[in-house]
Amino acid sequence: MNKLIVFSILLLAFINAGAQSRFFTKDAKINFNSSTPLEDIIAESNQATTIIDINNNEVAFSVLITTFKFRRALMEEHFNENYMESSKPKESREAADKMKDFSKAKFKGKIISPIDWNSEKQVIADVKGDLTIHGVTKEVTLKAQITPGKNKIIAAAEIKVIPQDYNIAIPSAVRDKIAKEVTIKIEAIYAPYQQ
Amino acid sequence: MAKKLKTFRIILWIFLLGIVVGVSGIYYVFNMPRRNVSKEKAVYTLEAKQLISDFKNDESAATAKYIDKAIVVKGEIKIIRTLDNHSMVFSLEDEMEGVSCTIDSADVVTNESKLAALTKGSTGTFKGRCSGMLMDIQVINCVPE
Numbered sequence: 001m002n003k004l005i006v007f008s009i010l011l012l013a014f015i016n017a018g019a020q021s022r023f024f025t026k027d028a029k030i031n032f033n034s035s036t037p038l039e040d041i042i043a044e045s046n047q048a049t050t051i052i053d054i055n056n057n058e059v060a061f062s063v064l065i066t067t068f069k070f071r072r073a074l075m076e077e078h079f080n081e082n083y084m085e086s087s088k089p090k091e092s093r094e095a096a097d098k099m100k101d102f103s104k105a106k107f108k109g110k111i112i113s114p115i116d117w118n119s120e121k122q123v124i125a126d127v128k129g130d131l132t133i134h135g136v137t138k139e140v141t142l143k144a145q146i147t148p149g150k151n152k153i154i155a156a157a158e159i160k161v162i163p164q165d166y167n168i169a170i171p172s173a174v175r176d177k178i179a180k181e182v183t184i185k186i187e188a189i190y191a192p193y194q195q
Numbered sequence: 196m197a198k199k200l201k202t203f204r205i206i207l208w209i210f211l212l213g214i215v216v217g218v219s220g221i222y223y224v225f226n227m228p229r230r231n232v233s234k235e236k237a238v239y240t241l242e243a244k245q246l247i248s249d250f251k252n253d254e255s256a257a258t259a260k261y262i263d264k265a266i267v268v269k270g271e272i273k274i275i276r277t278l279d280n281h282s283m284v285f286s287l288e289d290e291m292e293g294v295s296c297t298i299d300s301a302d303v304v305t306n307e308s309k310l311a312a313l314t315k316g317s318t319g320t321f322k323g324r325c326s327g328m329l330m331d332i333q334v335i336n337c338v339p340e
Contacts, residue, residue: 026295026331027278046278047297049329064326064333066263073229080263096255103258103327 021055023153023190030063030186034179041075041178043068050188052153054117059127061186062106082168083134101135115146122147127157133166153190158183232324233302233338235265243270243287243294250328261325267340268294269320272313283310285319285337292330296321296337309339 028048034041048063065083070076083102109129116123123146131140144157160181163170170178239261246268250257270287277283281300287293296319303310313319323337 027276027284046280046282047295047326047333047335049331062329064329066324066326067333067335072225073227074225076229093255096259099262100255100258100327103262104329 020192021053022193023052023054024193025050025188025190028061028063028186028188030184032068032182032184034182036177036179039177041070043070043075043079045069048186048188050186050190051193052111052155052190054148054153057111057115058109059111059129060106060108061188062104064104065102078174098135101132105131105133107131107140109140111144111146112141115148117148120147120149131159131161133161134168136166138165151192155186155188155190157186160184230324230336232265232336233322237267237322238264240267241269243268246294246325246332247288247292250332254328258327262327264325265322266325266334267320267322268296268334269318270294272315272317272319275313275315285313285321286331287319287321289331293332294334295331296323296334298337298339302336302338306339313339 026049027046028050029044029046030048031042031044045063045067047067048061050059050061052059066080068076068079070079107129109127111125112128113123113125115125125144125146126141127144128141129139130137132138140159140161142157142159144155147154160183162181163178246257246261246266249260268287270293272285272287273293274286274290275283276286281303283298283303285296285298287296298306298310298321320340321334321337322340323334326333326335
């Protein structure tokens with residue numbers, strides 16, 4: 001809860017800070033891929049919101065869980081149920097808070113490699129920060145491909161996560177169909193944020 | 196003897212029918228059609244402004260109330276965008292912190308004439324599934340009303 005408040009404040013701070021230092025998109029692509037010999041499961045959303053501030057190299061990324069699309073409707077339902085189960089006793093405050101936390105996945109961090117924002121040359125940079133999925137926050141480091149530019153920044157990143165680390169329980173009936181490690185890929189084309 | 200044979204036949208038919216129903220049932224569940232929000236009765240019909248203020252006042256309560264529900268939302272269209280995958284996004288009331296209604300590419304095609312009438316500054320009404328709030332409130336699988 002506190003983290004969410006801090007995140008919201010930071011997000012607002014991002015938006016209200018000096019002009020043209022922030023780049024932004026609401027249409028970032030994110031997909032995750034669980035591949036096993038039995039089944040390949042791919043889900044994609046192209047409605048992720050992300051901000052880069054080139055003054056302090058801070059990055060924020062967030063996506064709503066229900067915007068992920070799967071090949072099969074059944075997969076989508078199972079996936080969402082895993083997040084929605086907390087909804088049952090909606091009246092309780094705790095359940096509502098949990099539901100809000102579960103409704104999105106987010107990352108907030110910093111590009112720790114040196115980066116020349118004027119170069120327009122693609123670089124591979126290390127990004128370190130907090131990844132929150134299913135209400136569980138873990139510190140992660142990932143590699144991102146970043147192409148700086150005056151009018152747009154192109155970025156792509158990949159990270160492997162273990163569902164159990166984020167308290168995502170996988171029913172034993174489908175355990176063999178879901179990979180131990182899930183690969184998350186992100187692609188974003190940022191535009192300058194104009195107030 | 197003939198009676199016994201008849202009983203046996205009936206049982207056999209019931210048994211076969213059971214198999215057919217069972218197999219098609221499993222097949223249906225496995226390949227079940229995607230939820231079609233446009234054919235559902237809206238659980239809530241409200242102004243975009245009301246939805247925004249509900250989420251701003253108490254995001255947890257609003258998430259619990261609206262998430263995954265079919266809603267009809269109405270508001271002033273501030274910006275219209277077409278994404279790479281040919282789906283369209285209509286932002287109501289505010290570009291950054293308003294309500295973003297996404298229409299899937301297939302529904303863009305089937306609702307072409309209705310969508311053409313929706314221009315920046317006009318009032319749009321959309322039915323879709325509420326996904327929650329990031330900066331904006333996202334409503335997905337929308338169709339124009």
